[in-house]
Amino acid sequence: MSSVKAFGKFEVEGALPLRGFETFFGIPARDGPQAWVSAYPSVQNLLDHLSRYTRSEGSRESYLNLLKRFCTRTGHTPDQLVTLPKNSVEHLIQDYADGFAKRDRSRGYVNIILKRLNTFFTVNGYDRLDLRRYYQPTRYRKRPEYVPTRNEVHAMANAVGNTRNRALILSLWSSGFRVSTLCALNYEDIAHELENEETIIKVPVYPEMKDRVPDAAKGQIPYFSFVCIEAGRALRVYLREREERFGPVRLVDPLFHSDWHLYRRGDRSSRRLGRRGIGLVVKRAAKLAGLREWPHVSPHCLRKAFESVLRSPTVDGGRMDMGTQQFLFGHILPGSMDTYYDREKVEFHRIEYGKLDFTGGGVSGRTMDKMIDIGELERHFEEGWMFVSRLGDDKVVVRRNA
Numbered sequence: 001m002s003s004v005k006a007f008g009k010f011e012v013e014g015a016l017p018l019r020g021f022e023t024f025f026g027i028p029a030r031d032g033p034q035a036w037v038s039a040y041p042s043v044q045n046l047l048d049h050l051s052r053y054t055r056s057e058g059s060r061e062s063y064l065n066l067l068k069r070f071c072t073r074t075g076h077t078p079d080q081l082v083t084l085p086k087n088s089v090e091h092l093i094q095d096y097a098d099g100f101a102k103r104d105r106s107r108g109y110v111n112i113i114l115k116r117l118n119t120f121f122t123v124n125g126y127d128r129l130d131l132r133r134y135y136q137p138t139r140y141r142k143r144p145e146y147v148p149t150r151n152e153v154h155a156m157a158n159a160v161g162n163t164r165n166r167a168l169i170l171s172l173w174s175s176g177f178r179v180s181t182l183c184a185l186n187y188e189d190i191a192h193e194l195e196n197e198e199t200i201i202k203v204p205v206y207p208e209m210k211d212r213v214p215d216a217a218k219g220q221i222p223y224f225s226f227v228c229i230e231a232g233r234a235l236r237v238y239l240r241e242r243e244e245r246f247g248p249v250r251l252v253d254p255l256f257h258s259d260w261h262l263y264r265r266g267d268r269s270s271r272r273l274g275r276r277g278i279g280l281v282v283k284r285a286a287k288l289a290g291l292r293e294w295p296h297v298s299p300h301c302l303r304k305a306f307e308s309v310l311r312s313p314t315v316d317g318g319r320m321d322m323g324t325q326q327f328l329f330g331h332i333l334p335g336s337m338d339t340y341y342d343r344e345k346v347e348f349h350r351i352e353y354g355k356l357d358f359t360g361g362g363v364s365g366r367t368m369d370k371m372i373d374i375g376e377l378e379r380h381f382e383e384g385w386m387f388v389s390r391l392g393d394d395k396v397v398v399r400r401n402a
Contacts, residue, residue, distance in 0.1 A: 021064040024071070025078070036060070042078045042124050043067070049123045057214030058180075066116050070096055082124040090129050093117045097131075106143070107134040146293035147304045148286065154360030157234070159288035161370075165281050167238040168256055170231035172278070172299060174358055175203055176306035176329055177225065179275050179299040184209040184216035187239075188251035194236065200354050201232045202346060205330065212254075212272070218330070223343065225328050226350060228358040237383070242269060275299075314355035324352050371395055 018030055026039025036051055038044045043064070050060055071078055074092055081089070097113045114131050121129060148156065157169045172182050185203065193201045204224045209216035227235065242257065243249055246269035254272040263271050278299050286294035310325045323333055323341055328349070332338050342348075372380060374394050385398040 019061075021061070021068045024068045025064060040078045042082045042120075045123045046120050049119070054220070057210065061214070063116050063120070066113060067120055070117060078120075082121065082126075086126060086129065089121055089126060090131060093121075093129070094131055101134060107136045110134050111136060144296045145298060145301055145304075146291070146296040147301045147308065148291060148297060150305070150309065150358065151360045152286075152289065152291055153302065153305055155289035156282075156285035156291070159290075160281070160285045161288075163234070163238040163241045164256065164259075165285065167231065167234035168273075168278065168281060169285055169302070170234050171203075171227045172282070173302040173305055174228035174231045174309075175225045176303050176310070177203070177205070178215075178218060178303060178330070179278050180213050180215035181205055181209065181217065181330075182256065182278065182299075183254075183272060183275060184213035185255040186212070186251065187249050187253050187255050189255065190235070191251060194239075198350075199229050199232055200350050201227050201235070202350065203227060215275075219332075221330060221332060223327060223330050224346070224349070225330070226353045228356070230358065233383075245269075309356050309358060312357060315357050316355055318355070320352060320355070324349065328353065370398055372398060 016030060018027070021027075022030060022035075025043045027037060028034045029037075035057075036047050036055075038047055046063060046067070047060065050056070050063065053059075067078060070093075071081065073096060074081065076084075081092075084092075093114065096117070097110050100113060101107070101110045111133050114133055118129050118131060153169070153173050157166045160166050160169065168182070171177075172179070175182075189204055190201055193203075202224055203226065204222075205217055206222045207217050207220040210220070239249060246257075246266065249269065253270050256273040256278075257269045258271040258273045258277065259268055260271065260277075282299050282302065283294065283297060286297035291297060307329060310320060310329060314320060323337055326333050327341060327343060333341050370385075372395070377398070380398050383400075385400045
């Protein structure tokens with residue numbers, strides 16, 4: 001298997017090769033301290049600036065990919081660009097950004113181009129470049145999106161027919177996590193909660209997660225959220241089935257593993273499911289659930305669906321405090337509220353979270369079927385499944401309410 005090359009480019013089991021922007025800018029390493037070192041002094045100025053600001057791997061990649069494309073378009077190296085007169089630089093940047101606008105790219109994207117290129121030239125000694133930003137109306141979106149209702153999220157989870165994907169959709173929705181945060185979770189992050197048999201499982205977010213996935217823990221803001229009771233049940237079923245397939249799950253293994261066929265079967269449990277994989281799972285679930293707007297359902301739409309649960313009436317008829325809503329959503333509270341907000345009271349937050357209504361009223365009559373080994377039948381009876389039919393000598397179909 002080690003001779004297999006993913007996409008015909010690199011060894012699946014080997015170290016990942018340098019990316020295009022790293023080779024272009026003479027960056028010697030993909031990870032570690034050398035990932036922030038460039039052969040070009042002008043690029044090094046930008047890397048030093050980003051290092052002082054956030055040291056985000058995601059930001060570094062975004063800035064350098066854009067700068068690489070800009071250098072290729074203009075025919076200049078980065079060090080040559082910072083020797084050009086100010087008016088020439090302004091013309092090159094504006095012409096480059098306007099070209100994307102003419103190709104009907106979103107105004108937000110064009111403004112990001114202007115901002116990031118302006119940053120590169122600012123850290124290299126240019127002052128107040130005269131660049132014309134594009135007006136961006138309030139609530140402007142170029143790409144349509146559809147936020148599913150609670151019933152539709154349950155329908156998506158029931159339609160996937162896979163224990164991992166069911167647990168993934170329910171966990172992503174009921175935690176409100178960004179997709180990169182979900183990618184970065186390890187089994188150790190919830191192991192203690194599972195051992196304590198918590199029904200509402202606490203899931204932490206912390207800056208060190210960025211070592212696993214660069215975009216995790218946005219803004220390096222530490223907080224925690226929870227997953228609802230049904231998501232907790234789905235996680236337990238998924239982890240039990242995963243252990244039967246691949247053996248014991250280690251603490252350092254990703255919570256949601258990859259099933260990419262090019263990985264050795266024995267290695268899949270230790271391979272992390274990526275953003276693209278989760279996006280495909282969510283979109284396919286929306287399609288299988290019969291959502292008319294399924295092409296416009298993304299993982300981020302499930303985060304917005306969680307926000308609607310936070311703002312809706314709780315099961316006792318009340319409303320969750322706005323500060324608690326913002327904390328569970330992973331936002332900094334406004335003004336001095338964040339400084340004085342008590343984020344250490346885990347059980348208080350667990351109780352408040354438990355008042356949220358994650359039920360999917362309209363789908364209570366739905367059922368889900370699953371084929372299992374006959375030796376697993378007793379355990380499934382304990383989990384509320386019922387026998388439907390037998391397939392051959394060693395397989396049975398079981399059913400329970402979705």
